[in-house]
Amino acid sequence: MAPDPDSPILAPLRAYSLELERMFRALLEEQRIQESNLAAKFQPVKDFLRRAGAVKTGGESGGGYSARLNDAMNQLMVSLTIYMGFTMHSINQKLSLIEAKLGNTEVQSVTAQGVQHHECLPQTRTEILGEIEAWLNSSSSYPSVFCLGDTAGTGKSTIANHVAREWQRRGCLIARFFFSRGNTGVSTAYDLSPHFARTIRKRFPHIAKSNDDIQALSTASVEEQWLELVVEPLSSLTERPLVMVIDGLDQCSEDSRQVLLSCILETFESNELPNVKLFLTTRLESDIKRLLVDAGDLVRLESLQQHEANLKDVSHYIRHRFSKMPAPIMTEQDARSLEKRANGLFIFASTACNLLERSFNRTEMLKRILTSDGFTSLDGLYAEVLRRAVDVDDRSSLNSLRKVLAIIITATSPLSVDTITRFLSPIRPPIPVASIVDKLASVLSTGASHDPIHILHPTFREFLLHVKRSGQFAVSLHVGHSILAVASLQMLNELRPDVCRLVKPNAPLPLNKAVENLSSRIDELVSPALQYASANWAAHALPVLHKVEVCDLMRQFFKKRLLQWIEVVALSGKTAELMRMLYQLQSGIETRLQLHNCAHDTDKQWCIDILDFLRRNQSLMQLSALHVYSSALVFTASNSLVYQHYHPVFRTSLPFVPGGVASRASGQTVLHGHHGDVTGVAFSPDGTLLATTSSDGSLLLWGTETGALVSTYHEQDSALLCVTYSPDGSAVISGARDGSIQKWNGHNGDRVGSAWDPNHGPILAVAWSPDGTRVALGTEAGNIVEIDADTGDTIGSSAEHTGAVNALVYSKGGRFLASASSDTTVRIWNTSLKKGLVSRPHFFSHRSAVQFIALSPSPTRKHLASCADVFHIWNIDNGEEFFRGELTGICKSLVYSPDGNKLLMGSGNDIIQRDATGGVNKNSFIGHTDEVLSLAYSPTGKSIVSTSRDKTARIWKATQGKNAASLTKHQGRVQYLAFSSDGTSLASIASDETLAIWNVKDGTLKKGPIPASLSPIAFHPDGKRVALISSNGVQLWTVGASLKKSSLLPIKLDNPANINAITFSPNGQYIAVKETIQFTRELSVWKLSRVDSKSPAVERILRVPVEEGSVAFHKTSRYVCCSGYAWDLNETPAECISFQKDLDEILLDALPSSLHYQRDHGFNWIELGSPPLHSFAIPHEIDVFSNAIRNGIIALGTSDGRVVFVDCSVLAAGLTRRRSRSLLNYSERDAVPGQ
Structure with missing residues (x-):
C-alpha cells in the first residue's frame, strides 16, 4: 500500500515509539549502562521490566512508564483497527448503494458490459476462438464451463468481449457481466445475478422475473439471487446453444466470489440448466483455482500466455499497430524485438504501442522500451506512461497527477473529467485534469468530458497502490478518501432548499408522488458531482475522520446544509440508506473519540440527533421530502441540535409549539408507520432487521440499529395477524384474517409470488421450523396445519383443539411443536415429515383461553410457559406444573430470552421481565398507551421489541430499568x-x-x-x-x-x-x-x-x-x-x-x-387558508385523539395523555393581511444562526 503522510496510524505509532524510547533511556540511566556494553548488562533490563509498577526510577515509578506505554499501545491498537477496517470492501459496498440509486445508473450497465475492451484483431486468436466455438456448438453438455484462466494482461477480457459480441449478434448470448474491482455495481457477487436478471428480462420476457422481483432480491444472499434470478427462469429454456459470459471473476470481491463460483458449479453439475453453458475468464487466484480444479470434467480450463498461437497473435497485433502509425515507419526488426519483450502479454504490447503512437520521438521511445531494465514488465511500461504524462522533476505537477489518480482509483463509481475537475477546482494553481487524463490514454479509457473514466486494466490500479512497484507515482487510498471527502463536503454547499424547484406559489408543499418525472428532474437540476457528493461524502469521510479539515467541514455541513441533503436523498427514496450511513458515521466517530484527536462529542451528538430526527419523520419524508423544512422542524424536540440550528432559520414561516416537543425516552426506539394495531413481530436471525404486521394490512421491515423503515408493503385487502422469519433470514411469512398465507422477501419486504390459501379460515399464528422446510399455521377454527415452506402444500394437520389456535412455537431442534388455544389448553405435538402431527399424551390446562406460549431454550430446563388470566411454567416431559403466577391483566404475549434465563410477558399496556423460573420480577418497560400484542427478543438477547394496539412497535434495551410514569400529563387518552x-x-x-x-x-x-x-x-x-x-x-x-x-x-x-x-x-x-x-x-x-x-x-x-x-x-x-x-x-x-x-x-x-x-395520506394535518396555503403534518408519535382550535392556536390531545399546542396565530394573521411568506424564503445569512 502506498504511504500516506496523514495516515491515522502514524501519530499513535510515533507516540508508542517515544514511550519505548523514554522507558529504555530510563533503564540505561538507572543501571549506568553504556550502549557499547549493553549485551553484557542484559539481566538488569529484564529486572527493570519485571519491576514495572513496583520501584522508583529517577523519581518516577516503573508503573508510570508502564501506564503511559499501555495508553500509547491502546491508542495505536485503536488506530490500527480503524485503519485496517477501512481497507475492507464491505463498508464501501454498503455505503455506495445509495449512489447507485441517485442517478448514475448508466455506470453499472457500461462496466458490466466491459465496453472498455475491444474485439480481437482479425486473423488473431483464431485457434482459441475456434476451440471456444466448437465447445459451444458441441451437443454434449460436458464440459459446461469453458474457463480462460491465466495471468493478468494476456487478453482474456478482449476474447470475452469478442465472443460475447459475436454470440449476441447470433442470438445465443443470454447475458454477460464484467467484474471491475472498486466500481459500484460490478465489484461483488451480489451485483451479477440482478444484472443477469435484467438482461434476461429483455431477452426472454416470457420467463423472466419482474422488475419488482429483481429489486426485491437485490439484497438477498448470493445463492438465493443466483437460484431465483438466473437458474429458475433459464431452466425452462429449450433452445440451444445458449451461453452466459462472466469476465474477470478475480476482480470480484474475495468475500463473495467463492460463494458465487460454488453456486455456479453446483448448478451445472446438477444439470439444472441442460441447454445453457458458461464462458468464464479469470486470473487463477488460489480460491478460484481450487474450485475449478475440483470440478473435474465439468470445467475446461485453458491458459494463453505461453501458448504458441498466443505468441503468434501478439506478433500479429504488434505488426498491425505498427502499420497504422505514421512516419517514421517501424521496421520488422523493431516488431520482433517488441514481440520478444512482450513475452505473450497482450496488455504489454498494447500499452507499448499506445506509448509509441503518442511519442514525438518514436524511435527513441522504442529503444528505451527494448533496452531499459525498467521495461522488463508491465510496471516499467506503466511508469513510462506516467513519466510522459508529467514532468517528474516538477513536484507540483507530480502531486497533481497523484491527486487525479487517487480520485480515479478511490471513487466508489467511475467519475468523469468534468466531475473530477469540479472536485479539484478549489486547488490553486488549477489542476489540468483533462490534459492529465488525455496523456494517460494508454491506461485510461474515456470519451467526452462528461463520460466516466475507466482504468483499462486492473493491473494499473494494482501498480499504483503498491509503493515498491510504483515508487514516486504511488497512490494512497487514504489520500484519495481525504481528497474526495473534502471535495464532497465542499460540494454540498451548492445545495439549496427546493433543489428540484417543486414549490408552487400560494400552495402547500407538494407530495413526492405528485411530481411527474421526479428522477429526471433530479438528474436535470442536480449535477453529477453534487449527486456523487450527496451519496458518498460519508463513505469517504469515515476513513479520514482523523483529519481536522474533514471534521471541520463535516461540522459546517451539519450546521448549514443538513436539511437540504436530507431533501435530496429523500426525493431519491433512499432515507433508509441515509440513516444507515449516519449510524456508521456515528460508530466511526465513537471509535475516534478514544484517540482524543479531532473528533468531538458534539459530532457524535449530531449523528444521534439527526438519526432521531429521521426516525421520527421517515414516513413523512417518503410522503413529501420538502416537509423536512416545515412539519419535521415544527415537531422536533427543542433540545435537538437539528432544531436549535435550523428552526430559527425558518421560524417566521413555521408554527410554534409552546413548551416544545418532549424528547424521546432513552433506551427505547419507537417505530411509527402502521395505521392500525401492530399484531405481529419477528427478528431476522442476524438481528439486523425486524418485520411487523398490522391490522391495516401492511407488513413493514425496519433496521434494528437505526429504526429505519427499510420497506413497506400495504396489502389493504385483509388484516395481517402474525409473522415469522425463515431460519436463514431470506424470507418472511405472514398470516391474514382472510386465511391467506403470503411469503415476502426477508431483506426488503417485497412480495414473493402469489398468496397461498389453505382454506382453513383466519390465520392467527405462524411458526417456521428450525430446519426451514415447514411452516406451522394456527387457525381461528382450531386447526393446526403444517405446510411446505417452498410450495405451500399441506404436509400434515390436526383438528384436536376445539377453540382458536392463538400461538405456535417449535422446539429448538424442531422435534416437537407447542400450541396454545382458546379451548384453555396447551398441547405438544411430535413433528414428522412421514407421520405428520402426533399429539403427546399429556396437555396443559388453564381456566381461560390461552393466549401465548414460550419454550425455554435452556438445555437444562425443559420448561414451557403459558399465559391467560394467570401464567404457568410447566415441565414438558411429565406435564407437571413448575410455577403459577397471577397477572394484573390479560397476557397476550410471552417469550424466553435466547439464553433461557429471563421470561418476558406483556400484561395490559406494560411489559414485565421475570426470572426464567417465574418468581422474580427483574424490571418492566412502560411506554405503550394501549394493549401489548406481541414480543420478541433479539438473537443476542440485548434488545427486545414489543408491538401494541397503539399502532407502534418499540425497541428496548433488555437491561433497561422501569420508566416512571409522568405526573405532568394524563394517564389515559x-x-x-x-x-x-x-x-x-x-x-x-x-x-x-x-x-x-x-x-x-x-x-x-x-x-x-x-x-x-x-x-x-x-x-x-x-x-x-x-x-x-x-x-x-x-x-x-x-x-x-x-x-x-x-x-x-x-x-x-x-x-x-x-x-x-x-x-x-x-x-x-x-x-x-x-x-x-x-x-x-x-x-x-x-x-x-x-x-x-x-x-x-x-x-x-x-x-x-x-x-x-x-x-x-x-x-x-x-x-x-x-x-x-x-x-x-x-x-x-x-x-x-x-x-x-x-x-x-x-x-x-x-x-x-x-x-x-x-x-x-395517513397523517393528521394542520392547514391554514381556504384553500390551504400552508399545511403541516403532525408526526405519528403525536397520536392525536382530540383537538380544539381558538385564535390561531390548535390544541392536540394525544392517546398517551399529553396536550400539545401548535401556535399558528402569526401565520394566520399573515393570511388575513394577504402576505404569507414562502416557507423556503432562505438566504445564506440564515444558514448558521448565531454565527
Missing part, C-alpha cells in the same frame, strides 16, 4: 378539550377520568390532573369556571387555587353519556349542548339565569336536529351556529337564518376558516 375565552388556558378530560388545566402560552400543566367524570368540557366566559356533564345536569367547577365543584346547572339530559359537545355563549347567558339520540344529532340551547347563586335556573329555547360539525356562538352571543346553519336567539322561538349573505357573515365570524385540522 385525552378525549375532550376546551379553550378559555381569552385563549390563555385550556381544560382537558381524559379516559382515565381526570381533569386538567393547561397554560397555553408555555404548554405547561397549571392544575391537575384530578378525578372528574369523563365528558365533554367547556370554559365559562369568565375563565374561572369549567362545565362538565353529570348525571343530574351540567356541573360547574371552579378554577382557582385548586379545582373543585361549585354549582350544578339543572339541565335535563335524556342520556348524559351521549353528549358530544357543550359550549357557552360569550356573554355567559346561554349554553349549547349537542347530543346523539338514536343515530340522530340534536342541538339544544338553554338560557341561563342566577348562575352564581345556589339555585341557578335554566330554560331551553332551541332544540333542532343537526348534522356533524362544530358548535359555536357568534361573538355577539345573538347567534348559535352548527353544520352550516345559524339560529337567532333574540327571536322567540329562536329562528334559523335564511338570508344567505347574512348567514355567510355570521358563520365566518363564529367559525373562522383560516385554520383547519384534518386527516389525509
